[in-house]
Amino acid sequence: MTKTIIEPFKIKMVEPLHLTSETERKEILENAGYNLFLVKAQDILIDLLTDSGTSAMSSEQWAGMMRGDESYAGASSFYRFEEVIRSITGFRYIIPTHQGRAAERILFGTMNVKDKFVLNNTHFDTTRANIEYLGGTAVDIPVPEALVPSDESPFKGNMDVQKLKSFIQEKGEKEIALVMLTITNNSGGGQPVSMENIKEVSAVCKNSRIPLFIDACRFAENCYLIKEREHGYSSRSVKSIAQELFSYADGCTMSAKKDGLANIGGFLALNDDKLAQQEKNLLILTEGFPTYGGLAGRDLEAIAQGLEEALDEDYLNYRIASIRYLQKGFEKAGIPTVKPPGGHAVYIDSRAFLPHVPPEQFPGQALVCELYIQGGIRAVEVGALMFGKKDRRTGIEILPALDLVRLAVPRRVYTQSHIDYVIEIGEKVAKEKEKIQGLKLVYEAPFLRHFTARLLPI
Ligand SMILES: *Cc1c(COP(=O)(O)O)cnc(C)c1O
Numbered sequence: 001m002t003k004t005i006i007e008p009f010k011i012k013m014v015e016p017l018h019l020t021s022e023t024e025r026k027e028i029l030e031n032a033g034y035n036l037f038l039v040k041a042q043d044i045l046i047d048l049l050t051d052s053g054t055s056a057m058s059s060e061q062w063a064g065m066m067r068g069d070e071s072y073a074g075a076s077s078f079y080r081f082e083e084v085i086r087s088i089t090g091f092r093y094i095i096p097t098h099q100g101r102a103a104e105r106i107l108f109g110t111m112n113v114k115d116k117f118v119l120n121n122t123h124f125d126t127t128r129a130n131i132e133y134l135g136g137t138a139v140d141i142p143v144p145e146a147l148v149p150s151d152e153s154p155f156k157g158n159m160d161v162q163k164l165k166s167f168i169q170e171k172g173e174k175e176i177a178l179v180m181l182t183i184t185n186n187s188g189g190g191q192p193v194s195m196e197n198i199k200e201v202s203a204v205c206k207n208s209r210i211p212l213f214i215d216a217c218r219f220a221e222n223c224y225l226i227k228e229r230e231h232g233y234s235s236r237s238v239k240s241i242a243q244e245l246f247s248y249a250d251g252c253t254m255s256a257k258k259d260g261l262a263n264i265g266g267f268l269a270l271n272d273d274k275l276a277q278q279e280k281n282l283l284i285l286t287e288g289f290p291t292y293g294g295l296a297g298r299d300l301e302a303i304a305q306g307l308e309e310a311l312d313e314d315y316l317n318y319r320i321a322s323i324r325y326l327q328k329g330f331e332k333a334g335i336p337t338v339k340p341p342g343g344h345a346v347y348i349d350s351r352a353f354l355p356h357v358p359p360e361q362f363p364g365q366a367l368v369c370e371l372y373i374q375g376g377i378r379a380v381e382v383g384a385l386m387f388g389k390k391d392r393r394t395g396i397e398i399l400p401a402l403d404l405v406r407l408a409v410p411r412r413v414y415t416q417s418h419i420d421y422v423i424e425i426g427e428k429v430a431k432e433k434e435k436i437q438g439l440k441l442v443y444e445a446p447f448l449r450h451f452t453a454r455l456l457p458i
Contacts, residue, residue, distance in 0.1 A: 033454025045376030068298025093276035098294030100255025157185035190342030202248035221343030261306030329423030361438025375425030
């Protein structure tokens with residue numbers, strides 16, 4: 001094996017990047033209320049806002065787009081989609097949806113979550129919102145080390161099995177609609193869940209007759225990290241690891257915008273006949289007929305091909321190596337990150353990096369703004385702005401446990417020199433970090449405020 005891990009693809013089509021000056025960026029940022037969600041993509045140089053729907057498709061995926069069968073019912077593209085997903089997950093029913101959140105809405109709509117609990121290592125925000133919208137309560141029970149950015153444990157995405165057991169004992173199994181495991185744990189730093197943990201959670205759920213569903217958005221990255229880090233899996237294929245993982249669950253939801261390597265799409269998969277029938281009926285109501293579910297035939301082809309490519313181990317080796325490379329570069333520049341790096345993003349611990357900015361003055365968002373001013377880089381704050389809430393009675397901000405900045409790396413989009421550039425900007429920001437000032441909110445919406453908030457430097 002050579003030392004250099006290369007991008008295992010070559011470039012067939014290019015999209016120009018638009019360079020701006022620091023003066024221009026300062027003005028753009030001011031006009032956008034210091035909120036990068038309100039900046040036009042053409043004014044961004046390196047866009048690390050999200051890895052969702054931003055993948056570059058392969059020539060085989062584009063070929064599939066041309067082959068797409070657009071028949072309303074029974075399209076051949078659906079059967080290919082179904083076959084690929086069944087061969088990976090083993091689930092009997094495969095229900096296409098337009099995104100992951102549609103799969104969530106349909107699943108919770110048939111699982112009687114009203115006045116019940118749903119437990120998860122950490123709920124993704126759309127998952128939590130869909131449960132709460134239906135009158136359920138979403139409870140996160142990650143392992144304690146998940147909340148310690150500097151802790152080097154290999155599987156910080158794990159669920160706290162002891163907490164799961166005591167929660168079931170305390171509330172009674174009938175009060176828990178379902179248990180979910182998010183792999184990798186996106187909101188918890190993109191950290192993987194171990195096979196051992198999945199097995200334990202599955203055994204507890206089976207014992208109490210509580211259904212277990214996998215939020216499978218980044219299953220391929222999670223399975224590759226199992227292969228790298230968990231004893232007994234180093235010589236197994238990533239696909240066989242995925243097959244074993246899904247065998248412990250009753251079903252899964254997935255956003256194909258992540259490890260589906262597609263720009264849109266998702267699915268719900270499960271074994272239960274009655275539930276699947278109810279879900280297909282709900283699907284027809286809002287998404288579409290069960291053989292397309294809100295997607296075009298060409299999208300089903302792109303996803304089927306993308307899922308196979310996401311399990312390619314040369315691709316996964318490059319993918320994980322590129323995340324690790326960015327994380328190492330930042331650490332060398334003295335930027336504290338969540339360790340060890342996960343599968344799709346590097347997370348900066350903003351409170352540790354900017355101790356001079358009070359936690360209530362949005363240190364993460366201040367850092368996001370500085371990365372944009374210095375280098376035209378777009379990252380996203382996952383901290384006080386995204387998850388903080390005003391106490392209704394006292395008006396005091398309740399701050400989340402961590403204040404992070406996420407740099408999510410789109411799949412197969414940027415080259416190593418792009419990442420070298422990001423590291424160089426990180427070094428520059430670190431050298432002059434004392435000059436970074438806090439921010440204050442001047443406008444916030446009543447929910448999901450980070451998307452539209454406007455801020456001003458203090
Ligand atoms: C993106 C994501 C979702 C929701 O998927 P969408 O396609 O954006 O609706 C759910 N869970 C996790 C962990 C995600 O990352």
